[in-house]
Amino acid sequence: MWSGFSRWLQAAPVVDPVERRNASFVQMLFLFLGVALPLNKLYVLVYSAGYQHLMGEHGLKVAILVDLLTDLAMAAAAWYGLLLIRRGRFHAAIIQFLSVVLVSALLAYVTFGYWAVFGDLIPIMAIALGGLMLSRRALWLIYGTVMLEFIAGMTADLLRRGAALQATQHGGTLPNAFVDLPSRAFGYLLIVLILDRATSALRESLGEANRHRSQLQEEMLMRERAQEQLMQSRKMDAVGKLASGIAHDFNNILGIILGFARERYRIAEPRIANNEDAQAMAHALGGVDTAARRGAAITRKLLNFVRQDPAHRETFDLGHSLRELMPMLRQLLPAPFVVHLELADTPLPIRFDRSQFELALLNMASNARDAMPDGGRVTLATELHGDTHARLRIEDTGTGMAPAISERIFEPFFTTKPSTQGTGLGLSVVYALIDDAGGTIEVDSAPGAGSRFDIRLPLASTGSENSTSDDVSKDACAKQPLRVLLVDDDDELRELLAHALRQGGCHVDVAASATEALRMIDGPPPHVLICDNRMPDMDGTMLLAALRPHWPQMPTILISAFLDGYDEPFEPWVVRMPKPFSPDDLLVRIRELVKQCKARRERQEVTNT
Structure with a gap:
């Protein structure tokens, strides 16, 4: 039975952890006062002859009415305070109860005088409850209110009985009505100071403990993130070692393919019959060359994902590269997805590692696909931005992102996808590649409105530096045999x-x-x-x-x-x-x-x- 009652007390929906711990005791206090105050008053009314005599001295009807009303008001405040705590309003419960208690005590002191309620412990209870459950300000406010109640009671004694109290009550002496005020003020001041110091120390210790707990939680969270990043880094390192070995052998094969594809230039030699079959063969070898270069781009994408491979920059036209990438984009975004190109009329030469550029676009297209589970439209548009930069705009009609997410999408390992669907590295790689090329990337997105990425890249000169065009002369070393x-x-x-x-x-x-x-x-x-x-x-x-x-x-x-x-x-x-x-x-x-x-x-x- 007691365990069930204890669980009921602890089930109060109080949010603050300290108040939640105090809520059980305060509820028990309110239950006790709500029951004990009426029962005690009933007992006094029935069995105490002294109470009847005291009430008769002060006007029986008025005195009994004030005494009963104040006790009933405090009992009602206790029950109402219990109701507030059950609704999670701990502070409001304490404040309303103490307010009723202090007002009732003031009425009692004014009605009966100071000496009539001399031994009442209600002021001490109010000071202790306010100091422990509320704040320093509440503690000193209650102390001041109690002192005013004492002064009001002593004033009532003075007005009712004159400048002195009855000698029979004090061994024949005739003390002044306010003679007890200094000792009461000093005694209660000591209690308040002790409570103030003790509760301040507890609050400071609790605040320090909370700060340490917050720091510890933050450190634990940072450590967990660091461990996740370390594990991810180790996985990527292991994959990188495997991928680099595979890429080395695979690229050797692609190099051989590219070398044989170069034989298509022999068709232009005078001794070779340049007929329809030869042209078809040259066209086929050109396709082999393109396929081999795309295979090389795939191996570089793999290496760039797992290791920091140095960039091999070349100058190429932005629009032309997008056209060449369209077959891969359509394969990545099949029906019901639609890929639309809006290319500038003028060439936009940029200097970039071509495989890294394709990697960035494929990453962003993959994210756009994930943001459109039921299909949608992806638009890639290019234009001249000023005189020095090319602008690439990538838009999708997906679900969009909240501002809190769009602000962090370029952070490494940040992802909203399940751990089995994403590593949080895709857009961080994109950001790093564009930044390394001297460009910028910005995102504009809202929930339900899709996303738009604006990429600005510096224009490159159209000179022959690092050119890799297919029409390189076969006698490149003829002028100076090397x-x-x-x-x-x-x-x-x-x-x-x-x-x-x-x-x-x-x-x-x-x-x-x-x-x-x-x-x-x-x-x-x-x-x-x-x-x-x-x-x-x-x-x-x-x-x-x-x-x-x-x-x-x-x-x-x-x-x-x-x-x-x-x-x-x-x-x-x-x-x-x-x-x-x-x-x-x-x-x-x-x-x-x-x-x-x-x-x-x-x-x-x-x-x-």
């Missing part, structure tokens, strides 16, 4: 690249491993070293370090799908060329590197002289 040392452990790719470089007018020496390349140190030094960065016996950076004492300042092209720990450029004579690439791209890169190194040497000679 000696090239090609080191690659893939036999087919090595032979294909060597053949293409020889066709381009270069003298090519080949090595199938780093060990074989080191045996060529005593021979004539090459003008350019082309080295696969990942080989079984020694990686490209280690080989380069071994060759540097013999061939200092030798222009070097490191080729690989992924370079662990590589941050381009780690020295001015070395450039990186990610696989796969066509032989023509390699020829262009050789010429550019030789020119850059020659210009650097000339500047050094001028500086030294």
Whole structure:
């Protein structure tokens, strides 16, 4: 029975944890007072002759009425306070009860005088209850009210009996009506000071404990987030190691495909019959070339998701790249989705890593698809923004986002999707790629109104720097025959690249491993070293370090799908060329590197002289 009653007391819907703990006691106090005050008054009325005599001295009818009304008012306040607590209004319950108690005590002191209610404990209860359950301000306010009640009672005694009390009540002495005020004020002041100090210390300790608890909860939350990020990072690192190995082998195959696709240029040679079949074959090889480049973009997307792969920027037209990406977008957004292009009439050349650019667009298209579970429309629009920037607008007709979400969508690991559907890295990768390219991205979204992303990218010059067009002359090295040392452990790719470089007018020496390349140190030094960065016996950076004492300042092209720990450029004579690439791209890169190194040497000679 008691356990059920205890659960009933604890079930009061009080929000504050401290008040919830006090609510059980206060409810029991109100129950006790609500029952005890009427019963006590009934007992006194029936069995106490002294009470009857006292009431007769002050006018029986008025005195009894005031006494009964005040006790009944306090009992009613106790019951009403219990009702308020059951409704979760703890403070209101205490305040209304103390207000009724203090007003009732004031009426009693005015009616009966100070000495008639001298031993009443109601003022002490009011001070204790207010100080413990309310605030310091309430404690001192109640103390002042109690002192006014004492003064009112003493004043009533003075007006009723004159300047002195009856000598028979005080051993024959005739004390002044206010003689007890200083001692009462001082005694109650001590009680109030003790309560004030004790409750202040408790409140300060509680506040400090709450702050420590909040800090601990925040630290625990941050630690949980850090652990989640660490676990995610470890997963991505493991996937990255696996992906880099797969990408290396797969890109070797794509490089061979690109090399064979290059044979379509032979149709233009005079000795080749340029008939309809030859044109069809050239067209087919062009499709093979495009498919291989898209395969290369896919491997780069995989690597960019899991590792920080250095960017390989090139200049291309924004609108043209969107047109080429449309087949992949339509595959990602099939019916009932609609993809609509609104392209500017003028070219908008930008300088970006093309695979990273496609990665960003595919990420955003994937998010748009998830925001339109029943299908919808995705619009990609380009326009000139000022004189220096191109603008790409991506809109969807999806569910949209609340401001609290749109403000955080570019944060790493932030996602509103289930853990099985998203990592929270997609848009953070997009933001990082665009920021690294010198651009900006903004989002405008509202619930039910879809989302719009505005991307602004700086326009690039249309020069031939880093150009990878298909019409590169096959005699790229003819004006200055170059000696090239090609080191690659893939036999087919090595032979294909060597053949293409020889066709381009270069003298090519080949090595199938780093060990074989080191045996060529005593021979004539090459003008350019082309080295696969990942080989079984020694990686490209280690080989380069071994060759540097013999061939200092030798222009070097490191080729690989992924370079662990590589941050381009780690020295001015070395450039990186990610696989796969066509032989023509390699020829262009050789010429550019030789020119850059020659210009650097000339500047050094001028500086030294």
